[in-house]
Amino acid sequence: MSKTHYRKVFKSDHLGVADLEDLQEEGHGLVFNIKEVRQEIGVAVAGRKGNYNIAYFKEKIKPLVLNATNSKIIKGFCKNSPFVEDWKDVTIALYIDYNVKMKGDVVGGVRVNPNQPQPKQTLTKENKSMWENAKKAYIRDGNLNKVLARADMSKEDQAALIQECKNA
Numbered sequence: 001m002s003k004t005h006y007r008k009v010f011k012s013d014h015l016g017v018a019d020l021e022d023l024q025e026e027g028h029g030l031v032f033n034i035k036e037v038r039q040e041i042g043v044a045v046a047g048r049k050g051n052y053n054i055a056y057f058k059e060k061i062k063p064l065v066l067n068a069t070n071s072k073i074i075k076g077f078c079k080n081s082p083f084v085e086d087w088k089d090v091t092i093a094l095y096i097d098y099n100v101k102m103k104g105d106v107v108g109g110v111r112v113n114p115n116q117p118q119p120k121q122t123l124t125k126e127n128k129s130m131w132e133n134a135k136k137a138y139i140r141d142g143n144l145n146k147v148l149a150r151a152d153m154s155k156e157d158q159a160a161l162i163q164e165c166k167n168a
Helices: 006-010 017-025 068-077 128-141 145-150 155-167
Strands: 031-045 048-057 064-066 090-097 109-112
Touching (some): 017 109, 064 068, 068 090, 068 109
Antiparallel strands (some): 031 048, 090 109
């Protein structure tokens, strides 16, 4: 049975705790790639108009309103550039901090992990040593789960690797 978080009815246009909880329940990781950050003037966030830095992602998820804490972390990932135009093509990991307070109430919030995730390598047949190691892992485990946790691999290359292992 699927459950509905109470915050869903508030219909936020921006990423929030309930959205991350949904992603986690669906088995998605919380690592995303920032496409761009824009300063938006007079935009409504949580029912209040204001000026905000908003991160837009390459993945199909809602944008994230960046508070001062999250902005400072992303700035650090971008050679300490204070300019939001430099905060693009950055990989970040998000998490839920249930202790975030707003106006004295504990409400929970979305945080950027201060430990920046390392981008995955792309695994292709051209990288012979990685390819051979991936074949060994497939033969050992019967699947590519551990390989895909560490490297990106096209569906075509996955099929080719599996076929090679079956023909061996």
